[in-house]
Every structure is written in structure tokens, then in C-alpha cells.
Amino acid sequence: MDMLQFILITSGAIALVGVVCGTALAVAARFFAVHEDPRIEKVAEILPGANCGGCGLAGCTEYARAIVVDGAAINLCAPGGNEVIEQIAAFLGREATAAKKMVALVLCGGNDTQAQKRHAYNGVADCTAAQAVNGGDKACTYGCLGYGSCSRICPVAAIEICDGLAKVHPELCISCGACVKVCPRNIIKMVPADAPVHVLCSSHDKGPVVKKMCKVGCIGCTLCTKQVENQAITMDRFLAVVDYSKETPGKAAAEKCPVNCIIAADDSSSDAQPEVLQNENN
């Protein structure tokens, strides 16, 4: 038996096995075929794959299916940003409609040194749990409880608890909105990342009541509303509220605020937002 013959037999035999197997597979594939739009997979690949649920669906693949099959809007993926929107638009031949970059913001400034407690809470260290036990331990019923439900649910660890107060790091936030949903006191809001001014308080209590409970709570003095034009800050039941659709520099308002619960863009980076993320181990 010469070498060539041997090689031929070998490859022939293996090929035979391969053909038999291949045929069987082909038959099986025919009988058990599953039809799925191949574009779903492609769109899912474009999406960031964080599965954060910010679009309102169970995960990136589900969102991809919604886009391709149900024609859902393509600008719902906050973590992906404009880049992803453009890619999907190009792939599916749809129009790209950019969304404004939003970040989460905790509308409370009352940390443990500035806000009073009403009782000594003992139990599960979780905001929802603490809220369920006699309404939470912070004296102000609008204040951040600081047990970190938002920080635990955040998929990118962008929320830090400092001195009993949750703080969002805007540069890390992917605006999935998970924290907004989980907060039992509904004091986390999505705000435009470039908004110039924020009121860090959610209390609708009257001034004297607020004053008793918190050093940095909005007392409803209305001074700030007079510092801005076109009603970018308005009063709503003793609380100054920023209308983010109107862009107004708020430095003057921040300076006038007697309780310092208003922060304006140019000093927010140094003062209001701590730079270093501490390692949350418990």
C-alpha cells in the first residue's frame, strides 16, 4: 500500500463519517427548524449588553426583539447613548432621534449631620425595609434614608452612600432609571446631565417644620424664584422645583438660598459630588 493510497483511504473514511453525520444533521435541522429574524441578534450585538432594564424590557435581547419585531423606538437605550442609536438606525435604515443625556439625582441634601432622626432603627439595612417599619427613621418624611437600596441596585456602582445620604456620580450614571424605581421615598429623579441648577430637597413641609428637622431643607422662602428668569424655578407646596425644560443659569439662586439646598452647575463638581468612589463592602 503506497502512501498516496493510504492517505486517500484515510481521508475518504473520515469524509464518509463526516458526510453521514452531516446528512443526519441536515435532516434534523429541517425537522426542527426554528425561524427567527436574524436582525434581532445583530441589533442585540449593537446594544451594550448591560441588561440594565432601563429601556423597560427584560434585557438587551428583549429590547432588540422589540425594536425589530414590534418597531419600538430606538432611542430608549440610555447606556448606549447616541452612538448605539446611530448604529441601529444605520443597520435598520431608521431615523436616528437622539435622546438627551440624563442622569439620576438624589433630591435630598440631608445627611446624618444635617438631618434629624425620629427613631433608632434596628433591622434590615435596606431603604424599603426601613420605610416599612414605622415610616423610616429620618424625621423628614421626604428625606433620603441612606440605607442604600439605590446603590445596591445600580448596575454600574454609580451611587455612593456618604454619611447616610445617597449620592449619584453623574459621570458614571448610565441613566437606566433603576434607582428611581427602587427608592421608596421617590426622591431620585432623572435630570438632564447639563442642567445648570438643582434644588436638593423634596420636602413639601412648611418652613418651620422643615427647619426643625433638617438644616439644609427647602423652607419655601421663594427667594430663589426671584433670582431666575422665565420661571425656571417655581414653588410647589412650599418646595422650590426646577423646571428642567427651561435653561437658566442658577448661580444667583444658589447664592441667595438661605439654607444652601440649591446647587448651581459651576460649583456642583467640587462641592456636591465627591470625586472618589469608596469601596462599598457591606
Add this chain to the structure above:
Amino acid sequence: MTQYILLIISAVLVNNFVLTRFLGICPFLGVSKKLPTALGMCGAVVFVMTSASAVTWLVHRFILIPLGIDFMQTIAFILVIASFVQMVDIVMKKTAPALHGALGIFLPLITTNCAVMGVAVLNVQLTHPFLKSVVFGFAASLGFALALIIFTGLREKIDRANPPKCFQGVAIALVTAGLLSLAFMGFSGLVR
């Protein structure tokens, strides 16, 4: 009959594929997070290992040996096993899409799984006759299934444990697998 029973005990307990021979670790770690998924994996592995050991034996005995090309054993076996796994994959995608999704990448990974390959090669090495090969393949897959099911139970406990950061995830799972294999040492000498 006795030899088959001993063969089964040996392959399931004494020389457990996962815990004593350390074969098939990849799906062992990969699909041990939820019991239903693990059970699905067990079913797939039992099917693939049993039928693959039968077919590889036939291929080896009636194609490779007569042609004198048993050095092609590895390639031929991979071909056969890969087709089997692909078959399971296709069928499962149609009949049990949820399970298919849960198994994910680990289903095709049986293809190159050393456990399946190992049973085929061991059959050749130990010169098992046909029936014994099939029984051995079946018993080995049962051993894999036993280890996987036990480990899945443990995994559910470990996933709620609180190991230090550097041990979280697969590391602690491997430690546990090691301890489990330590416990399985007790069966050594059971079949002499």
C-alpha cells in the same frame, strides 16, 4: 451481570468522571446554578455520552481498525461527538427553547467536552466490548449527572454565602468542588 453492576458503581462513585478523573469540569461549573437547568444538562449529557460511546465504538471497530487508521481516532471521535451535540442542540432549540436558552454556550461546549471524549477513548484503551462500552458510557454520564446534581444543590447554598471578594464566583465554586471530591475519596477501594 455482576461485572456490569461493578462497572456502574465504579464509574458512578469510585472513579467519578468529574470528581475523581476531573473530566467535564466546564459544564460542571457552568450549568450548576439552577437545578432545573442542571437536570436538563444531565439529560443531554446522558444521551450524548451513551450514544456517542456506542457510535464511536462502532466507528472504531468497523471503520478505523479494518482500514488500519486508528491513529485518526481523535479526529473521527470529535466528528461524531460534535454531530451528536449539534443534533441535541437543534432538537432542544425546537422542543425546549427555555432550557436551550438557559444552557447557552455550555450545550455546544459538550462537543469538545473531555468527559464525552474521555469515555470514548477509555473504551478503546480498556478494550471494552460493545455492550460494555455502552454501559460504561451510560454509567460515566450517570456519574457526571450525580456530581452535577449534588454540586448544584451546594452551589445554591454557596451563591448565598459571603466569601471574601477574591474568592467570589468561580473560585469558591472550585474550592467547593475540591472539598466534594475529598468526600468522594471515601468511595475509593469500594470496587477492587
Add this chain to the structure above:
Amino acid sequence: MPNLKFCKMKIIKAPYKSWGGIHPRYHKDLAADRALREMPLPELLQISMSQHLGAPAKPVVKKGDSVMQGTLIGEAAGFISANVHSPVSGVVKDVVPAITLTGAMIDSVVIEPDGEDKRVNDLAPLADWQAVAKKDLIARVAAAGVAGMGGAGFPTHVKLSPPPDKTIDTLIINGAECEPYLTADYRLMLESPERVWLGVSILRHILGAKTVRIAIEDNKPEAIRAMEQAMRNADGDVAIVELATEYPQGAEKQQIFAITGREVPSGGLPMDVGAVVENVGTAAAVFDAVFEGMPLIRRITTVTGLPLNAPGNIIAPLGTSYRALIEACGGCADTVKLISGGPMMGIAQAIDTVTTTKTTSGLLALGAPDVSLYESMPCISCGRCVDACPMNLVPSELSQYLEAEDYEGAEELHVMDCIECGCCAFSCPAHRPLVQHMRQGKARVMLKRKKK
């Protein structure tokens, strides 16, 4: 009424043994021998519109109105809700949201009593209640704002109106009072057993229940004797059931099982097994509402606890502040924890200006030595909670699921069947806040179900 056959009152042992349960230290001796007494009228009463389970009532008075004892001040808002009446005559000082015992902000009517106790007679006494239509009796119970006095405060008229496809054959009157410390029901049975029994007769008449069982734990022999005496002329299938002294024998589902052997199905109500359970206090309130035309405007509250100088059983008007109650019992030193209700299921209070409601069966002050703190130690799988759970759940496993926020897994393990009795957390050597885990799990599962 059917044949008046005179027979001696039957006292039977509970025929079935319910599962699980614990034996806490009862401390009932603190207040058990203190006779019921009224307290001096507080300067202000702050009556919450959320006196009961369900929707808070709608205030129907405004600042400056003068009210009399029994004037309707809050109107039931919906089917599961109850009327609220003024407990005193006086002037409405304000209608404002105030913190209730659960920590929620609910509209409350603040009344300054004038001390004259003039009474309004909106509800005429129905001495011949047997001649009154059942429908009208239920309407009377609803008008009087009667709600369950055991602790949950479920509006009684709702319980008395089961859907037509449910037949109620058994009426159980709950006098078990298995909560440690509390003696309000005990004193009531001891001092006015006739009121209780007549109330029971009215309830029985309304429901048409063949079987009536008065359930009392066997650590209250005097109460059993008093009730036996009051019920000596009872006819039909009526008996006092002596329950074993074990917490939670007073829990509805466990009590029904101990007495009838029937299990209220998972997710179901007692009426699904043909039973209605009413507290002895509710029975007395029904009697007052029907027989005397008196709405539910006050209740017995056991004010107790080791730091308290003179524990007692106080008949207090609704809206009495906890501080006033404590002062009426001689004040106390060094309260670390103030609990509305008993130690097992009561609600810890943040402030003592909260006021009593129809459900305030007790006010318990705990000093530092009695307070055990929860720690989040890991579960050591001792299985004591499994032994203690009267619902046969596996609290250890459940709490770990809930800690991992696996709410679907917890739902499969029947977290919704948890009755929050506290047996698990009581017996947990790792001091895990098991009940809190369960509550959170239940809340999450409810939220999920609502969304669907």
C-alpha cells in the same frame, strides 16, 4: 329563636393540635389583676381617620365644629372602611394629617373635649334585636363603625356579609389573647362576660352559624369560669374551647384549625372553610352598637411593661395619646422601646404623641434589659424557625432568598402564606430579622401581582 333547651355549658379541650408555635415569657401578671378603669379625659384627642384595616375614613367635620359623643366625624370611604365617631363632646380644633401608629401621615380630627359628655342619639338602642332583619343589624354594625378589636381592625360589617355562595356554619369567638403582656380581653371576659355573650348571640344570629365556639387559652381559668357563668342559658351547639397555652393560638388560621381541624386554604379566607372568627372585644362592641346604640368610641387598652410604674387596663377614648396613657399609669422611667400592641406582633413607635385607635389592644413599654436587637448574622441552619413556624414554612430558607432579592423563589416557597406571627424571629439564635424579611418579600410580591 329555636327551642330554648337549658343545658350546662360545655367546656372542651381543643381537639386538634396546630403546628409549630412557641412559649414566650408571658408577663401577664403585670396587669392581669388590675381592674378595668377609665382614665381622666385628655386635654386633646387626635382621632385618626385610619382606625381600621382598609381605606381611611373621610372626615366630615371641619375646624370649629362642635361635636357630641357619638357624632359621626369620619365617613367610611369604600366597602372595606369604617365610620369614625367622636368619643367626647367638644370642639373640633383642627383636621390635619398626623403620624399614625404605622408611621403613615393620615388625616386626623383633633377635638378638645368640653368634659360634659353630651351624647348624640343617632343610633336608637335595639333591645329586641332578634326581631330586626339581619340586613339592618349589619347596617347598624357598619353605622357604629365596629372594626376587629383583636389587632388587625378588619371592618366587622364586611366579615358579617359573606358572599351568598359561602355558608358560615361555625362562629369562633377569639378570647385566646395569646400575645404576651396583654390582658385587655381577659379583663373584658372577667368583668363583662354578659356583654360579650350577648354580642356573640347577635353575631350568631346575623351569621346563622350553627356552631359557636368561645376560644380561651387554658392559662385563663377565671375568664373561662366567668364566660361559663354568663353563657349558662345558651342553647344549641355552643361551647367554650380550652386552647393549649401556646403562641400563636389566637391567630385566626391556627385557631380555626385547633377547633375544627379545617385548614384555611393558602390565599383564602376563614369563610372558605365556613368559619368566622371575631374577637371578644368585637363581640362586646357589637353588643354596644346594637343593644345600646353606642358606636365604637373607646376601647380597653392594656398599658403595661416592666418600666411602667402602675400597669393597668384602661378604658380610653379613641385618639388618646400614648403619652397620656402612660401618665395615667403612673408614668415610666427609661423606656427604650414603645410598642403599640403586644411584643410579638405589635408596632414599635417612634414617638409617644401617636394616639390610640380601635385596634390598640395594648401599649407596651420595654426597658433596655427587655429589648433584643436584631443583627444580620448569617443563618446557622439550626432549624428552630422551621419547628416554630405555625404555617409550616421554612423561614430560614425564605429569608435567605429574600436577602438575595429572589422574590420569585420566595413566592414559590409560599412567602405570601406567612402570618407574620414572629415565632421564627423569636426563636432565631442568630437574631435574624426574619419577619422583616417576610414583610418585605410579601410587599414586593404584592407589588408584582398588582402590576400584572
Add this chain to the structure above:
Amino acid sequence: MAEAIDKQDHLFVVSSSPHTHSGASVKAIMLDVIIAMLPLTGAAIYLFGWNAIRLLLVCVISCVATEAACRKAMGRNAGIDDLSAVVTGMLLAFNLPPALPSWMAVTGSVIAIALAKQVFGGIGYNPFNPALIARVALLISFPVAMTTWSPWIMAAPAAGIDALTSATPLGAFKSAIDFGQTVPYLTNSTTFMQFFVGHQNGCIGEVSSLAILLGGLYLLFRRCISWQIPAFYLGSVAVLSTLIWAVAPDKNLPPHLHLVTGGLMLGAFFMATDMVTTPVTRKGMAVFGAGCGILTVLIRVWGGYPEGVSFAILLMNAVTPLINRATRPRVFGTGKKKS
């Protein structure tokens, strides 16, 4: 606890109900286990003298030190004050042969605490019994040292049985069977009582069934352990060994000797009853005990090792989560048709 409250100033403590507690604590349970081990400690010292004291001290000290070091390294606050490391140390010492070098005992202690317990996050999270993991690891790593049985101290030549053969009864029996020799112990009627009080070779804590029973009864009385595990463990060993013995009486140990030799008693009362690694339901505990018994007999009679208690318990530890899952009690109001 009191300090924590004092710090709270005028604020009331608020927590979810219940507001009262049975007073049970992990520490109290561990203390009870230590008390239950006192008769055992006495017996070990009486029988093995200095070696027992040495092993106990070495194991306890190194276990506690390892635990403290691990907690510190991991930056976890809860330290060694729950006494669980002391219990592990004592149990490990009881599972070691008297002449084992101290450094091996230290190695075992480190394995028990660091590898089998703290790696998982400490007490409550470990899936396997730490002391048994250490024993098995030592047995596999140092087979000679772990099976060198220097005889108990009182084993004067006058003793009725041959205590100086440097083998445990189970080991001597197994090798006798293997080499076709005459089987010892089968004829002597006083053997059982001698074994029962502890006159046999073996690990320092496993020889005296009497002392173990005393401790076990204390644990049962204090409700630290449930009766199901020891009862079903010993019961299944008794039943199975009776059956096997009845089939071939000359080749197998009689059941009453199975019960008092090797680590069975220690295992049934102290090792298989470790709360963390055993099922939580009563039914599960029964299954666990029975499983341990079956595996023990399986390994003793047919396995390569003369003794199977450690392996049996570890294997059952491994299936504990599955047992828990399978033996969940029927929830009130489910499963039964409403009446």
C-alpha cells in the same frame, strides 16, 4: 447591646416585630456544645494522658488563631466571640490519633478554619463540616501518621484484649478479613463493655462511647441537637450491620460492636449534628441520619478504608441542600383538598 441602646439617647428603638426574643444565641449554643464535650475531654485525658491535652490545646489555640486571622484579613467585624472556632478545634482534636505530631494538628486546624469555613464567609456559610474536612484532608495527606494508633495509656498487658497491636478494632478486623486470619473480638463476651467505656485504640475522642453518650444526652436535653440525626444514624447502622452479619457472621462484625467502635458514636452525636451543614427540617434530619448510616456501613464493609464515618457525613453534607429542598414541609392550607 446595652451600650448600643444607651448611645441612642432619647430616641426610641424601632424595629419590625417581634419585639421579644427567646434569648437563644449562637454563642449559647456553642457553649452548650463545649459543655457537652467535657465528659469526652475527661475521658480522652484519662485514656491518652498528655497526648490528649496536647492535641486539644494545639487544635483549639490554632483554630481560634486562624479564625481571628481570617476575620482580620477579610476585614469582617464579627470575630471569634461566638466560640465556634473553639468547638471546631475540640472536635478536630477528638478526631485525631493520640500520637499525631503537633504540626500536623496545626495544619489540620488551618485547613478546618481557613479552607473549610472562612473561605465561604465564616459561620453559617460552610457547606461541609470543617473538622471533618480537616480530618479527611489529614488522612489523605498523612496516611501513616493518621493511622498510627499508640495505645491508650491504661492498656497494660494485663488487659483482656490485645491493645498493643497498634490498630483500631475496625482496622484490625479489616486486615484480618483481608489476610484471611482469625477474626478477633468475635468470641470474647466482655469486649463490648470494654469498648463501650473506651478501652480500645482510636482517635482520642471517639473511643469512649460512654462519655459521648453523656454529652449527647446533655445536648438532647438542651435541645441543641434534634434526636432524629443520632437516632436514624445509629439505627440504620444497627439494622444494616445486623442484616449483613446475619448473612455472613464469620466475615462481619456483629452490630453491637459496629456501634461502639470507630468514630460512629462521636459522629452520630457531635459531627453529624452540626447545625450549619445538616438539614433544617425534621424529616430532612432523619433522611440525613439514615443516609450517613448507610454510607458508613457501605464504606466499612466494602470500602477501602476501615472507617467511613467522616466520609459518610461529608457526603451527606454535600447533599444537604438537596435534602432540604426535598423535605420542605407541607405549607398550612396547601396540598390538601379543603374540607
